[in-house]
Amino acid sequence: MNVEKHIQTSSELRTTTRSIIHLTLVHHRIQEELQAALKPFEVSLQQFNVLRILRGRRGEPANMFTINDRMVTKMSNTTRLVDKLMAKGYVSRQTCPSNRRKVEIDITPKGRDILLKMDKSVAESESHLLNALNQEELKQLNILLDKIKVK
Amino acid sequence: MNVEKHIQTSSELRTTTRSIIHLTLVHHRIQEELQAALKPFEVSLQQFNVLRILRGRRGEPANMFTINDRMVTKMSNTTRLVDKLMAKGYVSRQTCPSNRRKVEIDITPKGRDILLKMDKSVAESESHLLNALNQEELKQLNILLDKIKVK
DNA sequence: AATGTATATTTGTATATACAATTATTGTAG
């Protein structure tokens, strides 16, 4: 990708600026592709992420904070994502008996079923996006991303 | 960053899934940092991007399509970004005399002034985010990002 | 010139997200 051409600038960009723009463009493209993969299931990427987090807990229910901590959105929005997954019957929610401020959210069998189907579609999209990168390059990408200050 | 820990899964992730989650987390963090850098100027990151694109054209005005082509948003939203920059006096807009369907958008001196100030703040944030990466690593990052299928 | 088609932009609207305030419950200091 020619980032300079993309933003149509005649001036040379700082290398840092260039890398950040590049990352933004790639990220946007990935989101588009994954959202398209999920469209037939009428589940948003964020809803998919919630389901995936719940499955990763292997039966142990999660509270809102736990789910939100693994997501890149505010807790208020996570509440609403769970609302929507509830309406579709993909998750259950009940107040935690030992601490009635908390809730216990879990994935339902119906949620697991659709998640399995979505997995397939998402995995194909991911593979397509990244198939020009071998294992060594993926590892290298992760190492470089790790060097970006996320704190 | 331990991506598995972040999404709190006990199962091993596919390496592609892991890389994509990692990229998403890093992207989100970068957006946050840059938005924070722009906050004192009361200009959104997307508004900043429009100004930067216009400056890159060195005096030649741009139409909506040209601006939008360099951005990761829909044209309808770019129209509204320009509306807001107009209201602040940072850009000018007039219908193109040779083709009255088109508009000619340009950055104003006032827009250039604030852009210079914002540049400084944004450059600092970018440097902070990426200062653990040397020139060779930035180059390598761009090469790897280029391998992600954006078509 | 009249009609249909393509191009460029804008408007309307639904969904997504961020931020602030609110509610409910629990913990704790006096």
Place this chain on the structure above:
DNA sequence: CTACAATAATTGTATATACAAATATACATT
């Protein structure tokens, strides 16, 4: 026990973005 602070989640709302439709102009065919 009461008052106050801390925690957990939700609700309200403003802004951001995506998608569809509408508007205006230009171009092409007859």
